[in-house]
Amino acid sequence: MNKIIVLGSANMDMVMRTSRVPEIGETMRGEGFFLSPGGKGANQAVACAKMGADTWFMGKVGDDIFGGSLADGLASYGVRTDYMVREPNVTTGVAAITVCNGNNSIILDGGANNQVTPEYIRRYERELLSASAVMLQLEIPMETVYEAVRMLKGKVPIFLNPAPAVPIDDEILRGVDYFTPNEIECRMYTNIEIRSTEDAFHALHILRGKGIQYPLITLGEKGIAYYNGTENVYKEALKVKAIDTTAAGDTFSGTLAAMIVTGKSMDEAVDLAQRASAIAVTRLGAQEAIPGIEEIVKQ
Template sequence: MKIIVIGSANMDMVMKTVRMPEAGETLNGTGFFLSAGGKGANQAVACAKMGAPTWLLGKVGDDVFGQSISENLARYGVQTGCLETEPGVNTGVAAITVCAGNNRIILEGGANKTVTPAYIDRHQDEILSASAVMLQLEIPLAAVYRAIELAKGKVPVFLNPAPAVPLDESMLVGIDYFSPNELEVGMYTGIQVRGVEDAMMALNLLKAKGIRFPLITLGDKGVVYYNGTENIYKEGLRVIAVDSTAAGDTFSGTLAAMIVSGKTMDEAVDIAQRAAAISVTRPGAQDSIPVLSEVLG
């Protein structure tokens, strides 16, 4: 069993505040910390914390942030032998403002923007030997498309379309797991999701596009998904949110790890929801992701 995650690795610069500043306004923060992040790296850490052997494919810069990210991934058990250092380029960074458990993020991709189809081709053997391939959209679309072309029909593909950008619809045909949130799904269905009924309509449109198991996460309201037989709605778990930064990545990584381990779709979604709920009660990105024993206990 092996999960290959292809995606971004960033350093998150997190500032807490009692409210979001207006344009031109300066506020005093209530706390600051650095935290390794990036959707690819976060999802890889989630997979590893759930007990799945996990490799991250991507790039960091030749700076102190890149070195720190690589060390942090290794500490969590993520294999980094395929993670390359791009000379003369900064590591991706994210400026995150956290207020009342919600966040606003400005991202500068840095080395993530140098992940190319040629890089994907260099790691074709690793991709084709995997039990699952996970992708997001913080690396160039050309690299995402190349990875899908290599894996589709041979290795289960998990695509978390975040941040949402228009996608070639032919690429969606045959995708195994596609997991936008309630805002992102409008990009791919034209439906503005205001509640569960809207989400179910959007879910059916995703199925009609050829996606095998679409899911739509609804934040604290829960998730809707197709389990291969029927559409299901599961309510969100009630927790006191501290920082939602890695909640979606925790859900995505946990879902993939559980599917690969042999859980049914319903079981995997249930465990992924619990993991995501725990993550929002803690600050940071990768540090906030629970281990499997915490989720099952």
């Protein structure tokens, strides 16, 4: 069985390209505006599904035009939405994304994602416990993330992508199997500023000391550092021309989980996740930028 439940956020991304980041109080011209289904949870669910995993999304959207569009989009990628709720009288989460020279800045209104409560997920406890893996991020209320970890700890492998980064109790971190911060997020949990491979390995040691079984630190264009169950490993990034990094981390996280549940080793899973992420950043958008498994196995 390779059933993955992604418990997390779904947003409609409103994206525009600019030549530079505007200063406070400044109005400037942008170009290329488009709407793109997003949210870290939904993006990671799409990545899992495109990698062939039996993927189910658990979360909430509003009973509005964006909510219907997001639900239809997930279904079109093969993500099951049986556990997804359209919350009445609440707006769907939205993200305003500015893309500048291949990098992005994001302002987020959580909307219906803020209604993903512990009570909601307790209704699906049996389903969560039946999964091969459960994926979490931090765009839903923290009390819900905590409830999920306590419910699943030691019973179902937990993948936690700590974005956007906020403090997490050590008790909760001890229940996490796979932890995938980027280098900035990692600093919050280790107090290590990563400037070298040695720094990255030191941060991995600290994360393992908190009880995390498999910490992985994504380093953008510098690559990745991770613990594979036996030793710390550093791998360089694949060289590509990035035009939009919006989906990079979600593509990596979703691909990693999909590969792990299908029996790949950590090293194999990381290789494939790096390939998928490298392809995603060469395309605009989020879910539509994520490659399928047939693209990464050709590389």
